[in-house]
Amino acid sequence: MKSLVLIPAFVLLAFSCSAQKKIAAKDASKHSGETLMICDKVYATEVVKGENVTLLYLGSETGQYLTALVKGPENPKFKWHPERDFKGRSVCLSGKIVDYKGKPAIYVSDASQLKIDVPAASSGQ
Numbered sequence: 001m002k003s004l005v006l007i008p009a010f011v012l013l014a015f016s017c018s019a020q021k022k023i024a025a026k027d028a029s030k031h032s033g034e035t036l037m038i039c040d041k042v043y044a045t046e047v048v049k050g051e052n053v054t055l056l057y058l059g060s061e062t063g064q065y066l067t068a069l070v071k072g073p074e075n076p077k078f079k080w081h082p083e084r085d086f087k088g089r090s091v092c093l094s095g096k097i098v099d100y101k102g103k104p105a106i107y108v109s110d111a112s113q114l115k116i117d118v119p120a121a122s123s124g125q
Helices: 002-018 025-031
Strands: 035-048 053-058 066-071 090-096 098-100 103-108 114-116
Touching: 025 035, 025 103, 035 066, 053 090, 090 103
Parallel strands: 066 103
Antiparallel strands: 035 053, 035 090, 053 066, 090 114, 098 103
């Protein structure tokens, strides 16, 4: 009987995790403290050597809308170099929006948080 009660709870939890809110980088400041998905273009990147961090600026070249902070591109968890592989591309980034030097940011600690945004193909008919 307990398993019958747990099944609906598990299904509800799985659905709520997959139904993550998706916004553009320019709207990030309105969602501080929230965990969500941001899809936008990476306009510029910067490697901060002393901090072993790569910054990806989404939505603008200055990071005014959102900065993704990727710690240590040589980290074994990451099979890519974000400063090179994501610049100029549209990406989707998941995580909690926090403050970084007075601007919205998301810390990337796992490769699954950052994906190339591939729009669905239209049928053309």
